[in-house]
Amino acid sequence: MKTVGYAAHSNNAHMAPYHFERRDLRANDVAIEILYSGVCHSDLHTVNGDWGPQPYPLVPGHEIVGVVTAVGEDVKNYKVGQNVAVGCMVDSCQECDQCHHHEEQFCRNGMTPTYGAPDRISGEITQGGYSKHIVVREEFVLRVPEGMDLAKTAPILCAGITTYSPLRTWGVKEGSRVGVIGLGGLGHMAVKLAVAMGAEVTTISRSNKKEAEAKAMGAKGILVSTDAPAMKAARSSFDLIIDTAPVKHDVGAYAPLLDIDGTIVVVGQVGPLDELMSVPLVMGRRRVAGSLIGGIKETQEVLDFCAEHGVYPECEMIKMDQINSAFDTLAKGYTL
Template identity: 75%
Template sequence: MKTLGYAAHSADSELVPYHFERRELRPNDVAIEILYCGVCHSDLHTVNGDWGPQAYPLIPGHEIVGKVLSVGPEVTKYKVGDQVAVGCMVDSCQECDQCEKGEEQFCRHGMTPTYGAPDRVTGAITQGGYSKHIVVREEFVLSIPENMDISRTAPILCAGITTFSPLRTWNVGPGSRVGVIGLGGLGHMAVKLAVAMGAEVTVISRSKNKEAQAKEMGAKGILASTDTDAMQAAAFSFDLIIDTAPVKHNLDLYTPLLEVDGSLVIVGQVGPMEEQMTIPLVMGRRRVAGSLIGGIAETQEVLEFCAEHDIYPECEMIRIDQINDAFERLSTGDLAHRFVIDMSSLSAE
């Protein structure tokens, strides 16, 4: 299938229009016309080569919403015209213990990311959602609940599941005290989801500049990490802290905030952290953990949870030709929302 996307041709180049071909349908494939695609901070990191060398040209995008154009003969879950979504992965072995229990992101043989990785069958590099079409095996296509606003759904496929999964894993519910470090693309979804689960939620940020936004989302307020007295007074205040900071930072500032047996879960930074003192961990049997997106079943669950509770990311709609400006803003600004590309804007190219 001939199609069009926006690709980076090197780590220091802008994204530009790129004509390429999607694979012909395999028996279990679904061909999708992409209607909206979210812009994730990891798109920027990957394109820039921050996480290692990339195979260019590279089309990013793993928060994909669209409609089914055609299906392979073995597809049973989807039909032409269905509203569907694709998240951060498009394949896994489907046979290991992790895949069998619905944790495909931890596939023992390595899951296949939506872009920038070899296809399990052909070895061709996968290309993402900043494009008009995508072809994905049925098992990695998600159903969008009928009542959802698809123009605001895309970021749930990454920002939503990335924060929903640890909230579920650590059994957040009524009475839980949850802290969220940062009110950016991930953080604002963590707040909305935790509030809907019944938790008492506090945003932890360098300043209180976004306190009004945090309260509008249901948080009780902001704990300013630069306020030494307030931070000391907040010791033992949280059962769970979701750490969405996307850069190297010092956890010693935050671990004393955890209750005994509390956990701080890293979902933002991928890479090195500053040297850490063990004393706050030892003195409170506290834990530092990490979490990677979520499995397909759990991603379907977060879509349905958001539909049920009318939860949407804060979205700024852009045209595809505004993507480089969006990347620039993403790299320099602390944005409490997600960019979403209206892919109908690509048809004029």
């Protein structure tokens, strides 16, 4: 299938139109016309080569919403004309314990990311959602619930599942005390999802300039991390902190905010963190953990949850030819 997308041809993150071929439909494949693709901070990191060398030309995009245009002969769950979605991965071995436990992101043999990795069968490099079409194995296609706003659904496939999964894993429920570090793409979804679960949510930021925004999303307010007296007063006040900061920072500075047996879950930063002091961890049996997106079953669960509770990301719509200015904004726009 001939298609066109926007690709990075080197590590300067400058995107340009790119004509390429999608693979022929296999028996278990779904062909999708892409209607919307979210722009994720990890797209910028990847095309810049921040996480290692990349197989350019590279079409990013792993927050994909579209409509089925064709299905392979063995496909059972999807039909032409159906609204569907694709997230951060498009294949896994389907045979290991993690795949059997619906945790394909931890596949023992390595999951296949939506872009930038060899296809498990053909070896060709996967290309993502900044394009007109995509072909994906049925098991990695998701159903978009009836009535969802398609224009606002795409970021749920990454920012949504990345924050939903630790909220579920660490048992957030009515009355849980949740802190969220940062109010960017990941952070604002963490706030909205935790609020919808019934938690008492506080945004943690270096300033209070987004306090009205946080409260509008259901947070009780902002804890200013540069305010030493406020940080001291907030010690032992959270059961869980979702850390969405995508830059190197001092995770340990937030550890005293956790109650005994509390956990900070890092979902933003990929790479080295500042040196971690063990004292607040040891003295409160506190934990620092990490979390990677979620499995396909859980990703379907977050789509259904968002549909049921009316949870959507804050979205700014752009045309595909505006992607370079969007990347510029991402590169300079993050603050804790």
